[in-house]
Amino acid sequence: MTYCVGMMLDKGLVLMSDTRTNSGVDNISVFRKMFTWQEPGERIITVMTAGNLASTQAVVSQLEERMKEPGQRENILFEAPTMFNVATEIGKLLRSTIGERQSANGARGQGKFTASIIVAGQIKGMEPRLFMIYPEGNFIEASLDTPFFQIGETKYGRPIIIRGYDREMSLEDGVKLLMVSFDSTLKANLSVGLPLDLQVIERDTFEPKHQHRITHDDTYFQTISAGWGDALKHAFHSLPDYSFYRED
Template identity: 75%
Template sequence: MTYCVGLMLEKGLVLMSDTRTNSGVDNISVFRKMFTWSVPGERIITLVTAGNLATTQAVISRLEERTKAPSERSNSLMELPTMFQVASETGKLLRETIRETQESNGVRGKGRFTASIILAGQIRGMEPRLFMVYPEGNFIEASYDTPFFQIGETKYGRPILIRGYDRDMSFEDAVKLLMVSFDSTLKANLSVGLPLDLMVIDRDGFAPAHERRIEATDPYFSAISDGWGRELRSAFHSLPSYTFESEDAAE
């Protein structure tokens, strides 16, 4: 499994991904699921991936090759004129990669080789944009109404995102929120694991504003994880008590 989130804020974009991959619970590895391309001063693009690892690695390698082979330069992440076109190209590569593997294996319909991608970035002269790319190659874009996307094991970490997210929050608060969301997920699903990768893209920065790997020994992550349990229990005790004379309980 996997857990990745992309948040759109007034100030820019924040992405976090875990790094655990597994093929059965007895075969666990660490693989990076976050990839960034940038032309400093002109564009920055970050992808996070969930799903079949061979599929997502193939998509990333193909995107990467295009930035290097001169003949394919026109389709490259470095050259495409808009984030919409970047999302289209990524979706097309994702769909083709899945279809090729399925066809070689005689798999029909929604198969084992599926994957999805959150794509974030900004190109000079345009707004920062955040997309969710589906295995079918199509995609949706974040908006004021739906300002963040999650892929992989999305449910455990969702309630705190729904309650804590605020479009005007600082990058620091957004990172803290993501750490709480990841901590809830890590506590519930063994197939999501540390270390985590973090990328902060500030509006009109066109370079990583802050980029980090959060290891299992990270003192801030431990402080959040321990503190959140304590704060949750104290929040719980601050709520009004239930009484068995229930009709009057809220008075």
């Protein structure tokens, strides 16, 4: 499994992904699921992937045309005029990649090669945008009503984002919120694992403001993980106690 979140704030985009892939619990590997392309001062596009690894790697390779010789490669992401076009192109690649695998595998492959992709970024002169692309290649865009997208193992870490999100929060608080959400998920589900990849894209800068790989010995993440348990207990005890002899 996987857990990736893309979050849209007024000040920019905060993105986080885990790196665990597993084919059964006895076959665990570390693979990067966050990929960035940038043209300094012009555009930055970051993609996070969940689902069948061979399919998502194939999509990323096709985006970079890695099947061609180095001299002949070009990245279609640099040509797309808008983020909407970027999402459309990636959606096409995802649908065709999954379609090929499914048909090669026949009916047996039902659902096996599914994958989803979060696309985030900004092109100069336009707003930062955030999309979630479905296996069918269609996609939705984040809005004020739905300002974040999760893919993969989304449920454990969802309540805290729903409760904690505020579009006016600082980028630093956005990072802290995703750390808590990932910590809750890591504590509950073995298929999501460290290290985590973090990227912060500030509005109108077209390069990552901050990039960081969070490993087991990351002191800030350790502090959050330990502190959140205590903070939750404190929050729990701050609520009024239940009484078996209620009047209402």
